[in-house]
Amino acid sequence: MTLKRVYVWELPVRLTHWLLFFSILTLSATGYYIGHPFISVPSPAKDHFVMGTMRAVHLYAAIVFTLAVLARLYWLFAGNRYARFSEFIPLSLWRLRSLWRTFLYYSFIRHDPDDYPGHNALAALSYAGIFMIYLVMIATGLALYTVIASASSPFQVFDFLVPLFNGLQMARLIHHIGMWIVLIFVVAHIYFVFLSSIIEHIGTFDSIFSGYKFVPEKEAERS
Ligand code: HEM
Numbered sequence: 001m002t003l004k005r006v007y008v009w010e011l012p013v014r015l016t017h018w019l020l021f022f023s024i025l026t027l028s029a030t031g032y033y034i035g036h037p038f039i040s041v042p043s044p045a046k047d048h049f050v051m052g053t054m055r056a057v058h059l060y061a062a063i064v065f066t067l068a069v070l071a072r073l074y075w076l077f078a079g080n081r082y083a084r085f086s087e088f089i090p091l092s093l094w095r096l097r098s099l100w101r102t103f104l105y106y107s108f109i110r111h112d113p114d115d116y117p118g119h120n121a122l123a124a125l126s127y128a129g130i131f132m133i134y135l136v137m138i139a140t141g142l143a144l145y146t147v148i149a150s151a152s153s154p155f156q157v158f159d160f161l162v163p164l165f166n167g168l169q170m171a172r173l174i175h176h177i178g179m180w181i182v183l184i185f186v187v188a189h190i191y192f193v194f195l196s197s198i199i200e201h202i203g204t205f206d207s208i209f210s211g212y213k214f215v216p217e218k219e220a221e222r223s
């Protein structure tokens with residue numbers, strides 16, 4: 001079988017993927033600490049500033065995270081066909097078929113995966129879900145930030161978000177649960193990336209670094 005090299009992930013897709021990866025690790029570690037301060041500091045605490053440091057790092061990582069999400073949303077409209085909005089919502093018949101085939105393949109019922117160069121339809125749908133969670137994390141994070149920001153801070157414009165989440169306690173709870181949803185996604189995502197890389201031999205793992213996948217010529221023609 002002849003394989004063809006296809007450039008699937010352009011630089012903005014790869015760059016935002018890895019910026020989000022590192023910011024999510026940082027946000028989860030510092031966020032977990034903010035919710036459950038598990039490091040006890042000897043008294044007197046004047047030489048320590050653990051919670052202050054965690055909060056500052058959380059907010060710097062939140063800036064990276066938010067900018068990367070905005071850049072990726074822009075690329076949904078400006079990127080190549082594999083990065084575009086239409087790729088994430090299965091509306092065409094062949095995409096719906098691909099969704100079903102992938103479901104059967106992941107359930108060990110079907111033997112052959114789809115060799116489509118871009119995201120398979122099931123993965124793409126899960127990415128659409130995780131993009132929505134990213135937006136919820138930003139909105140609840142901004143709602144929580146209005147409490148920390150000074151009264152004259154321009155960030156007070158996001159005050160309107162607090163009643164939308166039914167108050168700060170609920171915003172905090174949603175923000176916290178969002179972290180666990182993202183972390184559960186990450187475990188499944190890494191498993192499926194390795195499954196695809198080991199079984200399909202189309203270069204899935206390497207593709208998020210190099211941008212290229214190797215697919216049978218027939219499938220590459222779809223691009
Ligand atoms: C995937 C991304 C993120 C994760 C996993 C995350 C995680 C967390 C967690 C677990 C908490 C503690 C909640 C609790 O009290 O139980 C927290 C607090 C907070 N987060 Fe995030 N967060 C993320 C993104 C953001 C973003 C984008 C912003 C800002 C726009 C933000 C702003 C805040 C603020 C202001 C607090 C409260 C800090 C405080 O009380 O001092 N977070 N975050």
Ligand code: HEM
Pocket residue numbers: 013017020021022024025072083118119120123127130186189190193204205206207208
């Ligand atoms: C915080 C952790 C991670 C998150 C939230 C995450 C999320 C995502 C998302 C949303 C996409 C879709 C990319 C887009 O179109 O913009 C993606 C693709 C991808 N990710 Fe991750 N990722 C994470 C970690 C990793 C790691 C550690 C690896 C490598 C082992 C990896 C490998 C890949 C690959 C190979 C793709 C392309 C998959 C395909 O062909 O459909 N990811 N990831």
